[in-house]
Amino acid sequence: MSRAGEFCETDKGGVYRAIAERRDVRSGFLPEPLSEPVLLRLLEAAHHAPSVGFMQPWRFLVIRSRPVRMRVHEIFIETNRAATKTYAGAQAAQYASLKLEGILEAPQNLCILCDPENERGHGLGRQSMPETAIYSAVCAVQNLWLAARAEGVGVGWVSILDPDALKQMLGVPSNMVVVAYLCLGYVDSFDVKPELERLGWEQRIPLENVLRLDHFDQPYFPEETTK
Amino acid sequence: MSRAGEFCETDKGGVYRAIAERRDVRSGFLPEPLSEPVLLRLLEAAHHAPSVGFMQPWRFLVIRSRPVRMRVHEIFIETNRAATKTYAGAQAAQYASLKLEGILEAPQNLCILCDPENERGHGLGRQSMPETAIYSAVCAVQNLWLAARAEGVGVGWVSILDPDALKQMLGVPSNMVVVAYLCLGYVDSFDVKPELERLGWEQRIPLENVLRLDHFDQPYFPEETTK
DSSP states (O other), X not given: OOOOOOOOHHHHHHHHHHHHHOOBOOSOBOSSOOOHHHHHHHHHHHHTSOOGGGOXXXXXXXXXXXXXXXXXXXXXXXXXXXXXXXXXXXHHHHHHHOOOOOTTTSSEEEEEEXXXXXXXXXXXXXXXXXXXXXXXXXXXXXXXXXHHHHXXXXXXXXXXXXXXXXXXXXXXXXXXXXXXXXXXEEBSOOXXXXXXXXXXXXXXXXXXXXXXXXXXXXESSTXXXXX | OOOOOOOOHHHHHHHHHHHHHXXXXXXXXXXXXXXXXXXXXXXXXXXXXXXXGGOOOEEEEEEOOHHHHHHHHHHHHHHHHHHHTTOOHHHHHHHHHOOOOOTTTSSEEEEEEEOTTOSTTTTTTTSSOTTHHHHHHHHHHHHHHHXXXXXXXXXXXXXXXXXHHHHHHHTOOTTOEXXXXXXXXXXXXXXXXXXXXXXXXXXXXXXXXXXEESEEEEESSTTSOOO
């Protein structure tokens, strides 16, 4: 039987380039807002994520209002105050020196929500792993992130936020889940390496150390010692 | 300040093409296994996903063994028996007619796991939203899925599996989470539309119906009625 074709080298190269050059951006956002067509292309990319049972449980809350972003930033400050206390010594100093969000600098933020028990999709695929509804919304984040990189738009994911405070402030119904809070905007540059790698906070793990074959105890490359 | 560039039109086109043409594939897998270089490119793509605190909590368990896949298939049969009972009437008949997995046809399966409390990343970003560790592994799934589409490789996500039975069978430590079970292989074709859309199980929601602006109660396009 004939095999469905792969992409041509140029199209394939674009995909791998976006994957390799995508960065979590926390600084260097420029004040110019995204044009409406660019923002809608990014949201369409997110909307074309896979979803369990084709339920499309994501909701996209675009935040352009500066007063709203200022209130989100206050939630960040409060949440980060608690997080900072979990570090000590040199690590505490390094943590305090990190720029961890661009809520006010990025002219638009995006809160990606999930309605995990929505009847769309008729429950298909959700009986044994109901968490796949939320995972569908995470796939939407990653689609948007890669499309944004191709558009020259920086994206930073801020997880140092109290999700309950955020929901209350944004009027999100109680049955919905805050999956991701993103800062989006044009940037002055993209780092060659992830910032946390460049600053020595954490190193990249060699791929072979996270691979297994047929059973969790079996390394993928028998000659390697996996960690 | 100068703005970081977007991709050229050809590279950008590759990214949007992968997002638009990616499909959840359950049938049409061909028996020829993926070559090692192709499989490793897909795994490298997954390994370059974003991760909270750069913790890289994913573990990739490649399953090529047919006996192992047969046991996974038995878990699917058992789990799907329970799922089938939740439908009645015409919907039950339609559900029973759907092909929901390619565990045995796809010459390689991939179980994506997460070690959500690993000390890598030193907890950065995980105090208030610890679920972002698992979300990082989901981003790895989506990176792999898009790269696979570019390579002409079909991917099907099987969520109709009892994760505890799967963990026990594959020897996965209790502290790890089964995030996704994927079937990977060359295919005879890619559907133009999602199969569940084509078969009428569910429809695509118009983008504007999932958009909000600045507050959950505020539609993005004021003239539209959102649902």
